[in-house]
Amino acid sequence: MSSRLNELNMDAQHRQFFPALVLAWQDIREGIAARDKWQMLGTQDIKQRYRRSVLGPFWLTLSTGIMVAALGFLYAELFHQPVAEYLPFVAVGMIVWLFVSSMINESCFVFSESERMIKQIKLPLTLYVCRMVWRNILVLLHNLVILIPVMFLVDKTDTLAWLSLPFAVCILAFNGIFTGIVLGILSTRYRDLPPIIASIIQVGFFLTPIMWKPEILASRAWFVKTNPFYHCIEIIRAPLLGGGIPLYSWAMVVVITAFTDLTGLVFLLRYRHRVAYWV
Amino acid sequence: MGLLEVNNLVIDFPVLSMPNRSLKNRVLNAATGGYLAKSSKDRPVVRAVDQVSFSLKGGDRLGLVGHNGSGKTTLLRALSGAFEPSSGSLKACGRIVSLLDVSMGMDYEATGFENIFLRGIMMGLTRKEIEDKVDSISAFSELGDYLTMPIRTYSSGMVLRLAFAVSTSIQADILLMDEWLSVGDAQFNEKAAKRLNEMVEGASILVLATHSDALLKSVCNRVMTMEKGRVINHSLLTD
Numbered sequence: 390m391s392s393r394l395n396e397l398n399m400d401a402q403h404r405q406f407f408p409a410l411v412l413a414w415q416d417i418r419e420g421i422a423a424r425d426k427w428q429m430l431g432t433q434d435i436k437q438r439y440r441r442s443v444l445g446p447f448w449l450t451l452s453t454g455i456m457v458a459a460l461g462f463l464y465a466e467l468f469h470q471p472v473a474e475y476l477p478f479v480a481v482g483m484i485v486w487l488f489v490s491s492m493i494n495e496s497c498f499v500f501s502e503s504e505r506m507i508k509q510i511k512l513p514l515t516l517y518v519c520r521m522v523w524r525n526i527l528v529l530l531h532n533l534v535i536l537i538p539v540m541f542l543v544d545k546t547d548t549l550a551w552l553s554l555p556f557a558v559c560i561l562a563f564n565g566i567f568t569g570i571v572l573g574i575l576s577t578r579y580r581d582l583p584p585i586i587a588s589i590i591q592v593g594f595f596l597t598p599i600m601w602k603p604e605i606l607a608s609r610a611w612f613v614k615t616n617p618f619y620h621c622i623e624i625i626r627a628p629l630l631g632g633g634i635p636l637y638s639w640a641m642v643v644v645i646t647a648f649t650d651l652t653g654l655v656f657l658l659r660y661r662h663r664v665a666y667w668v
Numbered sequence: 669m670g671l672l673e674v675n676n677l678v679i680d681f682p683v684l685s686m687p688n689r690s691l692k693n694r695v696l697n698a699a700t701g702g703y704l705a706k707s708s709k710d711r712p713v714v715r716a717v718d719q720v721s722f723s724l725k726g727g728d729r730l731g732l733v734g735h736n737g738s739g740k741t742t743l744l745r746a747l748s749g750a751f752e753p754s755s756g757s758l759k760a761c762g763r764i765v766s767l768l769d770v771s772m773g774m775d776y777e778a779t780g781f782e783n784i785f786l787r788g789i790m791m792g793l794t795r796k797e798i799e800d801k802v803d804s805i806s807a808f809s810e811l812g813d814y815l816t817m818p819i820r821t822y823s824s825g826m827v828l829r830l831a832f833a834v835s836t837s838i839q840a841d842i843l844l845m846d847e848w849l850s851v852g853d854a855q856f857n858e859k860a861a862k863r864l865n866e867m868v869e870g871a872s873i874l875v876l877a878t879h880s881d882a883l884l885k886s887v888c889n890r891v892m893t894m895e896k897g898r899v900i901n902h903s904l905l906t907d
Binding site: 395396397398399400401402425426429430433436437440441505506507508509510511512578579581582585661662663665666667 | 678680681682684691692745748749750751752753754755756757758759760761762763764766768769772773775777778782785786789790791792794795818841
């Protein structure tokens with residue numbers, strides 16, 4: 390790898406399809422491989438956010454915990470549901486939602502927040518996206534602490550199905566990388582995009598079964614089944630709450646992943662060389 | 669070792685003013701078509717580097733001179749690989765170290781030690797390589813116990829010292845510099861100048877943008893004059 394770093398070969402001719410494809414592929418591979426770089430940058434982002442505070446990053450745990458508890462008790466009452474059943478449902482749904490939605494929101498800024506670096510040194514663009522994903526994985530890990538007490542309320546969890554959870558987190562993170570490439574490039578070029586995405590995400594929260602159970606909408610099951618966010622949440626929520634491994638949701642997530650990967654690759658192929666000019 | 673070849677390099681910056689940066693206008697243009705759509709396609713560009721060609725090999729020390737805005741810094745940035753050529757090509761062999769912005773990537777809330785790592789990562793070092801250098805970097809910076817404090821508590825001179833110490837801790841094959849770096853008080857500056865000299869001498873190729881004739885004469889053996897992004901003169905310097 391160091392030998393490659395020491396060689397620079399840039400040519401406008403490389404913008405033709407095949408060389409550009411090779412370069413896009415290299416960008417992804419080398420970006421993901423530069424683990425020490427994105428881990429350090431992402432960790433630094435979290436540290437910076439909470440520096441000088443007493444609890445540090447555990448504010449993440451605390452604030453999510455407070456929100457989940459408040460929502461859990463209030464809406465259990467409103468929906469006439471037993472707290473022991475509803476609270477874990479909201480807790481898991483909310484934590485996964487926060488993971489997915491903040492990856493999408495922060496995707497819009499992956500390149501603009503690293504502007505100074507992008508304009509000075511040559512590093513794979515994917516590296517900046519991995520920095521964002523890593524930062525959100527750290528947030529997720531902090532939020533998972535909330536589940537420890539919450540899981541005591543669940544009586545029929547499916548411990549064997551838990552084995553699928555690391556894979557679920559990985560596939561969501563992987564999606565985050567490619568969504569980050571696409572939205573990052575688009576919002577670097579079009580600065581109206583981040584607020585548009587933010588409002589879509591905000592509406593998405595209410596349209597996705599996080600606070601309400603999909604059974605309520607049984608007569609319009611298609612509405613839930615076509616919601617990609619639902620499947621992203623379900624692959625983590627179902628095993629934890631004793632629903633086994635949801636094969637249909639997994640299949641949908643795999644389809645979504647194939648779609649984001651392909652789009653991400655196409656965007657890198659077409660626009661990789663423009664990003665430094667746009668940021 | 670060390671080779672730098674630039675062939676008809678062009679760097680065009682698109683001027684993304686509000687109208688063509690916004691999605692709304694793009695969509696409206698699609699609807700109205702014709703005149704507006706045409707004007708948004710012919711985006712104005714600033715040609716910062718225009719058809720520049722040169723080739724440097726081991727031992728070459730190139731001085732870039734020219735007025736402000738003549739494209740020296742953009743050319744340096746392009747040489748570091750940050751900007752893909754708009755047309756033309758760029759080939760380089762050897763480790764490129766750019767000293768254009770030595771404090772890039774430093775975080776004011778982080779401690780001196782953390783910043784050594786952050787800055788080192790930006791220079792393209794791996795974690796392991798930085799761990800090996802940490803002691804020599806902190807010794808050179810003379811910051812001692814301050815390194816465990818957040819650098820927002822430092823004076824600006826101290827921050828620059830640290831940045832300088834990290835940035836000059838790796839050996840470059842191709843060194844890019846925008847003016848001679850000078851940091852710190854008189855005594856430190858002397859030490860820094862010595863270190864920078866060693867780095868320049870150790871590098872096989874140097875590209876230095878400067879306004880100083882004296883510096884040009886003492887360091888460079890070639891000089892390239894730029895104007896409006898073009899090379900108007902490229903010659904050897906002889907004593």
